[in-house]
Amino acid sequence: MTRRYSALSLFKEGLAGQTGWQPAWRSPEPKPSYDAIVIGGGGHGLATAYYLAKNHNITRVAVLEKGWIGGGNTGRNTTVVRSNYYYPESVELYGLAHRLYEGLAKDLNYNVMLSQRGMVNLCHSTAEMEIGARTVNAMQINGVDAELFSPEDVRRVAPIYNFSPDARFPVFGGIWQGRAGTARHDAVAWGYARAASRLGVDIIQNCEITDFIIEGGRCRGVQTSRGAIRADRIGMAVAGHSSVLAAKAGFRLPINSYALQACVSEPVKPILDTVVLSPGCGVYVSQSDKGEIVIGGGLDRIPSYAQRGNLPTLETVIAGLLEMFPIFGQLKLMRQWAGIVDVVPDSSPIIGESPLPGLFLNCGWGTGGFKAIPAGGTLLAQLLASGKHNDISRPFDLDRFASGRLIDEAAGSGIAH
């Protein structure tokens, strides 16, 4: 049986007719009780289970997923990894995720195809350049790599941008983060699943939560489509469906769910080797390893749980894309889809114990959850293991909405919402 992935095992399996590979994760029947339950088999949920086992030695853990793992927003995002945020609390959080991403393939023994190709947030006016300089300074002071780009620098990394004199959004410069890039989204889910499963975590798919078991004012387990499963510590990482589960647990969250759509073109030869975001056009673009142009934009403006995009927003996004890159005018779109994102008023996540003791939250990532997966998992795992906040997660507790200590990253989220 081949357990470890390496060039040598690939070679050996090639000689042995590929007969020794085993499933990447087990699919056991759920047990009646666990030390901890994680609801949601996306990146955040699987990472939580992995770090519970790895960092805290808690291996009697179940991940309960209503569909298939990585089938929600983890499989629907635009795969960008970055940490170009403004406030120190956010830099700590996304910086942790970014550092963990850099070592993730080795840590998980799974190639997550992290490609640190750099990302530029364009500035389209002198006023935007001043804000850009302020952001770059803040990032540098907070210890994250950032560089203020001149128009020549932008031309060097994105020569196909619309630099014509009559461009609607001319380039005055940009905010560059060289360590930013993309990762293979499915591989992140599958890598965490495989590593967690090997440490003893039960990954249970097609298992939908129907209710919470509440005894003595505490959460003691969940009723599921596959029977009751008990645990004294339960974490939920279900993104756009957080309010639905919260209603079952008897509380409300500061969340509205919206569809965020994205699309990819047919694959073409390498033409764009960085991530480009234009706030003016409301679009960001990268090219996948397969050659597809991956296009993301703003939220659909209608609260929704339908995992499909609306046409007016798609039209706005495509118009913005062609303003940025007229050369893409002949591209054919191959797929278009949407994920349901949990948008919070200050565009920062919610990490902490819920109003129902024993139930812990990892939600509110809105449009930017993928880049934060390793940090969301690390921090929720620590909360589940110890019941206490890490210094990094403390500012993101639900109590900030009563205390007024909001962390307003509306700009850091990159796209208006």
Add this chain to the structure above:
Amino acid sequence: MQIFPCPFCGPRDETEFHFGGDAGNIRPDGADVPIDRWADYLYLRTNPKGTAREIWVHMNCGEFFVMERDTVSHKVLSSAALGGEHAA
């Protein structure tokens, strides 16, 4: 393009409308409103999956109204002028 019914102007394109929050989220009154009640009013949302009662504004005529909508199928169930309805 989805068509939303404005109670004043009739059926119009979805792009002419803006979402205004949960219907029935009434601003607390008085000087001694507890912090949690303020946080509830300002930030907490029902965010239902399925039938939702929402405040919308038709930006062309500027009128606010209550629309009942299904957040999964996007089907519009009803649309009515605000009136005292909002308190319900």
